[in-house]
Amino acid sequence: MTLSVSVTVERWPVDGSFIISRGTKTHVDIVLCTISDGLHVGIGEATPIYYEGESADKCADDISQFVAKHPKLDRAILLQKMPRGAARNALDCALWDLDCRKNGTSLSQHAGLPEPRPLISAFTISLDRPEIMETKAREAALNGHGLLKLKLSGQDDQARVAAVHRGAPAARLIVDANESWNDLDIAAEAARLGPYAVELIEQPVSAGQDHLLSGVRSPVLLCADESCHTSADVERIAPFYDAVNIKLDKAGGLTEAMAIAHAAQAMNLKIMVGCMLSTSWGIRPAFALAQLAQWVDLDGPLLLAKDRPVGFRFDSGTIAPANWKD
Incomplete structure (x- = not known):
């Protein structure tokens, strides 16, 4: 089944500033990936790892290019064909979310993880x-x-x-x-x-x-x-x-x-x-x-x-x- 994929970049302000040894951040740019089969919609959010050279715009471009080359998208193809990083995370998590919505299951149930607790x-x-x-x-x-x-x-x-x-x-x-x-x-x-x-x-x-x-x-x-x-x-x-x-x-x-x-x-x-x-x-x-x-x-x-x-x-x-x- 061919899936419809869209990707956007959002900027979210930090509460004050976030300081580590590599520098200070006052905002974070995230990548939001939405995947639809026509009836159900899955959403995946990812944050580019800036110290590895990733940016939100580049991740969005990588997602668009990958989907264009692999219209019949699934998690196995992602693992085989797409490098690790935030772009793949957004796609992978959107696919998990889509499967859960299609099957009416929680993520923990679908992934075989323990029942969630606080x-x-x-x-x-x-x-x-x-x-x-x-x-x-x-x-x-x-x-x-x-x-x-x-x-x-x-x-x-x-x-x-x-x-x-x-x-x-x-x-x-x-x-x-x-x-x-x-x-x-x-x-x-x-x-x-x-x-x-x-x-x-x-x-x-x-x-x-x-x-x-x-x-x-x-x-x-x-x-x-x-x-x-x-x-x-x-x-x-x-x-x-x-x-x-x-x-x-x-x-x-x-x-x-x-x-x-x-x-x-x-x-x-x-x-x-x-x-x-x-x-x-x-x-x-x-x-x-x-x-x-x-x-x-x-x-x-x-x-x-x-x-x-x-x-x-x-x-x-x-x-x-x-x-x-x-």
Whole structure:
């Protein structure tokens, strides 16, 4: 069956600014893909990974060109013919959504994932001066967030973590080094963070430099992010990490993201499911996958100035669909 595909680019303002070691964002451009069989419509949202050279306009062009060449679209063709990334994510998730609407099933049922339940999601504290991060952490704790993720840069990291811990002493912490610890003693850096309830360190070294972790005895679990894009990467990174952060935009869709999760489980790696800045439509499939995860970081919509009219409910640090019945 030939499907009708349309793609648009939308710009969504960030609530204030979102700061990591690579720069500051005041808005996010997302790609919205709609697929119709004439009776049913599926929607997929994706956020281009800018540090890999993606842009919303390029992703939209890639989708249009791919659909023109492959009018009989399905998920198997996507995996075989289209490179991973946000463009494939938008198409893949739209196809999953279309199938669910055609069959009258939930995504979890259709994908064979556990029945959804509300999840504790991390709330991100942007990279900033320690005193500002402390204030943001205190505000987050007052709003019920018990799991915080803070961005680091490789400089003054202990001061930033200590400040966040002062602001939210009861909170569990995840730190994201964003590939900034290449030249540091990683075990020593991790040991310095131990007293502050840090339970996971994301991507301490640059992607492709994972060998720097060989023999490192970290007192805090290490999680691969940029070093693991697809299921084919899992076996390679497993000797160096304890966990893997799965993002649908990075993997190129829910189909490949599930393959990463299953490969990680087979290698005894723990799972984190994260997201880029996005609206609630962008994290719908990630929420289904996150039912398998030990850590969830799906606060993308919370970091925007506004969300879709019917989005996820974020309540006291938990995330659930807007129509969730307690």
